[in-house]
Amino acid sequence: METTKSIGSPVLQYLAAASGNLAIVSDGMHYGWPSPTLGQILNNSNSTLCITNEEGALMAVMPLLGAVLGALTAANIVDYFGRKRTIIATALPFFLTWIMIAFAKTARVLYIARFFAGIADGVTFTVVPMYIGEISDAKVRGLLGSSCSVTWIAGFLLINIIGSYLSISTTALVSSIVPVIALLTFIWMPESPYYLIMRNRMQEAKESLRKFRKVHDVDDEIERIENSIQTESKSKGNFLDLFLVKSNRKALIIVAGLRGFQQFSGTTAITFYAQTIFKEAGDDISHHHASMIYFSIQLLITIISSFIVDRTGRKPLLMISMTGSAFALFIEGTYFYIERQTNIDTSSFSFLPVVALMGFVIIFSIGMQSIPILMLGELFPTSVKAYALCFADVYYSLVATIASVFLQWSKDTYGMHVPFYGFTIFSLIGLIFIIFCVPETKGKSLEEIQQYLRGQRHDHSKCNKEECVKV
Template identity: 50%
Template sequence: MIKMESLKCLSKLCCGPRLLHCLCLIAAAFNIICSGLFIGWPTSSLPKILNKNSTIPTTDDEGSWIATMLLVGGVCGSLTAAIILDRLGRKLIILFTSIPFFISWIIIAFANSASLIMVARFIAGISDGLVFCSVPVYLAEIAEPKLRGFIGSSITVACLFGMLLVNIIATHLSIKMTALVCSVFPLLLLVTFIWMPESPYYLIMKGKFAQARHSLTFFRRQEEVDDELKRLTTAVGEQNRNTGRYLDLFTVKSNRKAVYIVMGTRFGQQFSGAIAIMLYVQMIFKEIGDDISPITASIVYLGVQLLISFICTMFIDRIGRRPLLIASLIGTIITLFIEGCYFYIKDKTNIDVRSFSLIPVITLILFEIMFSLGLHTIPLLLTGEMFPTNVKAFAVSFLDIYFCIISTIAIKLFQLTKDYFGLYIPFFVSCVCDILTLIFVMTFVPETKGKTLEEVQEELKGNGKQNCKRSVV
C-alpha cells in the first residue's frame, strides 16, 4: 500500500500539469502538422507537377485549382464543424480528421491525373476545416489560465513546422515518396491522441460529470478538483441556459463583441502583408544574388517565422496578448513602409538603388520577426478564448469560413494592385491596413492573460473587470 502511494506521488512529480499539457499539445499537434503539410505542399510539389516532363499532365489552370482546392474543402469542413462539434465532441472529431488526411496522401502518392490530386486536396480541406474548428477549442478548454496562451499559440507553430517540413522533404524526394512520408503523421495522431481525455467543458455540457471530474483530475494532476468542477458546471449551465444558435453570435451583445474582436484581428493578420511577402519572397531574395534557389528562399522564410513564433509562445503568458499584438503591428507597419518606399524608388524613379539592394532583404527578415511576434499567433488563440460553450461551435465555424474568404480577397487584392500599379502599392496598402488594425486593437481588444474562460466572458459582458484584474495579479 505504501509502495502504491509512493508511485502515485512519483507520477505527480514527474508529470505535472505543465508537462502533461505539453504532452497533450504534442499529441494534438500532429493534427495541425498535417494541415501544415497540406498548406505547404504546393510550394514545393506544384512546380514539379507543372513541369513539362511531369508524369501527371497538368495545365496552369488545373494547377491553380490544385492549390486552391484545400480552401474549398476547408469551407465545407468548417460548415460541418458547426453541426457536429457539440454533438460528437472535440476529441472524436480530432481523431476522425486523421482518416481523410491519410486517404488524401495515399491518393496523391498514386495519382495519375490532376483531377485525382484535386479530389485529394478537397478531402484534406474538409479535415483542415474541422481541425481549425476543433483543436483551438479543445486546447483552450483543457488548459489552465496561466498556460492557455502557450498552449493556444502553439497551434501556429505546429502549422509552420508542417509547412517547413514538407518543403524540406520535397527537395529530396519525389512527389510519391513525399506523400507516403507525410501519410505517417495522421497515423501518429491516432496512436497518441486516442489516450487523451475529452474536454471537461464538453463533458459537463453532456451531463457526464464523473467523466468531467476524471478529465480535470488528469489535466490538473491532482485529486482535489471539486471546486473547479463546481465552478465550471455553474458557468457552463449559465452559458447553456438558452440553446445556442448561429444568430446568437450577432444578437447577443457579448458574442457580437467577441466576433468583431476576432474578425478585426484576423483581418489585420491576413492583410498585414504576410501573403505579399510569401508570394514574392523568392524575388526579393534574388535581389542579393541568383544563387539562392526558390525553394531555399521559402525554407529560410518559413524557418525564421517558425523560430520567432516559437519564442513568442514562451512569453505570451508573461507579457500578454495586447502588448505583443501592438508591438507586432508597429513593427510590421514600419517594415512595410520601408519596403514600399524601396520598390517605389526602384520602379518609379531614376535613382540607382543597386547600392541599397540589401534593404529589401533586411526589411523582409525584420518583417518576419515582427509579424511572428504576435500577429501570426494571437488571432487564432483569441478564437478559442472568446466564446461561451453554447455558441462556440458556431463561432469557430463562422470565423474559419471568414478566414478563408479574406485570405482569398487578400491574395487577389495583392495580385491586382501589383499588376496594375506596381509592387510598391501592395506594401503601402498593407501598411495602411496594419495602421487601422493597430487602432482597432488598442481600442477594442481586451487582455485575456491569466483569466479563466468564464472571466473573459464576464469582461465581454462588461461586469467582470474587477475579478479579471485579480486573476491576472
C-alpha cells in the same frame, strides 16, 4: 485574479496539445505545399504535370474553399461526437489526400485532393483550438493556445524542406506519415471536461480533469465549469446568439478584426508564394534556401512568443507586431517599386527585399501570427463556441482567399510593389483596431473573460489593476 486551484502538473496538458496539434502540422503542410511545388508544376520540372498560372493560383487556394465546408461540418458535429473523436476523424482525410496527390496525373485530381484537405482543415481549426482552450489551466493557456500557430508554421517549414529536395510524389508519401502519427498518439488522450459536463457525464469529467490537473480534488473547478455551462445554456446556444447576445457580438468583432487584419497584412498570401517572391527578389541566395530560412525564423519567433505571451500579455505583442509589420512591408514595396518602375540602379541593394521580408516575419510572428488563433479559444462561451469557431474559420478562408488572389492579381497586373503597399495600409489600420478594440485576456479564466466581455467588474480588492479593467 485566479479562480482555479494551482495545478499539480501541466504535463498531460502539454502532451495532449502536442498530439492534437499534429493534425495542424499536417494542415500546415497542405497549405504550404504550393510553395516548393508550384514552380515544379508550372515549369514542368521534375513533374509529369503542367498547368497554367491561373490553374496554379486556383490550386493554391483550394484548401481555403474546402475549409468553409469543413468548418460548417465541425460546428454541427463537435458537440455531439465530442472534441476528441472529431480531431481523430481528421487523420483519415489528411492521409488520403496525400495519397491522391502522390499519384495524381491531372490538375483536376490535385484540385479535389486539396479541396478535401481544406475540409479537414476546417474541422481541425474549429476543434483543436476549442479542445486546447478547454483543457488548459489559465496559467498555461497562452502557451498552449499559441501552439496551434507554432505547429502550423512547423508544417509549412517541413513541407518546404521535404518538397525542395524530393519529387512531388515522394514528398506526398512522406507527408502522409504525419496524420498516421497523429491518430496513434491522440487516441490515448482524455476528452475535454467541458464537453463531458455538457453531456452530463460528471464522473468522466472529474476523471478527465484529475488527469489534466494532476490533483485529486477538482470539485471546485467542476462546480465552476458546471455553473458556467448552465448559465450559458439558458440562451440555448444557437448560431444567432453570436450576433444577438452583446458579449458574443463583441467577441465576434474582436476575432473578425484580428483574423481579418492578420490576413490582409499578407501572411498567408506570402506563404503561398514564398519561393516565387524570393525568386523575383533576385538576391544571390537560392529561393529554396530563402524560403526555408523564412519559415524557420517564423517558427522560432512564434515559439518565443508562445513562451512570453502569458507574461507580457496579448495586447502589447499585437501592437508591436503590427507596427513593425507595416514598416517592413513598406520597405519591401518601395524596393520593388524603385527596381521595376524607375531607372535607379538597385544592384547595390539587392539584399534588401530578402532582409525586409525576414524582418516582416520576425516582427509579425511576435504577436499577430499566433495570438488571434489563441484568442479564438478564449473569447467565446461553451454554448456557442462551436458556432463561433466555425464562423471564424469560414471568415478566415474568405479573407485569406481574397488576400491571396489580391497578391497574385496585383502582382501580375501592376507589379510586386502594389500588393506590399496594400498590405502596409491594412497593417496600419489593424494597429488602430488593436489599440481601441482588443481587450487583454492575460491570466483570466474562461469564466472571467466572459464576465469581462459582459462588462461585469471584478472586486478590485481581490485582483490586480490590469486584470480588473472593464472592456
